[in-house]
Amino acid sequence: MSHEPPQEPFEHAEHAEHAAHSGAPFLQIVSVTIAILAVVAATIGSLESFETAAALKKQSEANLLQNKTSDQWAFYQAKSIKKGLYSVAASQGGAQAAQQTAEAKRYDAEAREIETKARELEQEVDAHLHEAEHHEHRHHILTMAETLLHAAIAITTIAIVTRGRRWPWFTGLALAAAGVAMAGWSYL
Template sequence: MSEEYEVHGPHDHAVQHAGHHDADPFAGRMAVITAVLATIGALCAYQSGNSENLALYYKNEAAIKKTEASNQWNYYQAKGEKQNLAELGEALSPGNTDAHAKFAADVDKYKQQKEPIRAKAESIEKEVLDNDAKSEALLHGHHRWAQATTLIQVAIALCAITLLTRKRWLRNLSFVVTTAGVVMGAVAFFSA
């Protein structure tokens, strides 16, 4: 005859006891709030990093375009110097000679070549300004996202301290800091 005896250990007793009694609702609520705050903080941190990366991208593009514009202006200046030399040759050569006609043709050629180069250089400079403006706006947004992340992290720390101390005023303070963090995140989101 096989009879089985069940021996309960301390763990089994604790599990059974917890099943019959309600868990601490304060601790449960604070744990959920902390998890929600951690999620919001992660999203803000992601947006902060994304804004910073885009700001650096546009700043880099501005630097590249600035170099291109400088190259175009140098090219424009070289054509201008060639035009000046051709004008000097035209002025020093006797009129109605082949050399005089060649220098006059060169002056006209360099004048015509300079205009598209100047227009291209000015167009590239506008791109530089546009990329710089985008970079500055994104960097400003990055600062807002970083401030929101910091406030959310402080709120998480306050929730942890609240859970340990069970002080209602500390819980309320964590809600105020949370609200400030969410508002800062909303400002960053809507100003982007």
């Protein structure tokens, strides 16, 4: 999920810069608006990248813990098998029955400790996966927010192309407000 910064907002900002030199006050306002929107879009794009990295990190940590969990369960099974073998041997009676019963109890205690550890690791895996999902969800919202800002920049640029029409500027401001609100909402 790598994220390359888009060049489009900067191209729009260049157009806005040229318009700003025209001297028309409204076009200067539009130009400044586009520059601000480009900075906000880039900032939200960076936040989106951070969330992607955080999701990948949590998923990797969950995978590593899942491997440890699998190892613990395999170790638990080995101890349980040994406990079973000693229990069967002890049930046969004989001179070593007491020692075999003690060994069965020891392996049972060890297996229980390992089971507890395996269950704790499973909970950690679930927690990391939950955090990864949270970061992924935030990433998706930030992607939509950034898209709204890119659309706002493009539409606001129409005000320059149409030599001062105000509807593209207002539309761009509305889209930008929606994008910023969406980005803020992603962190609530």
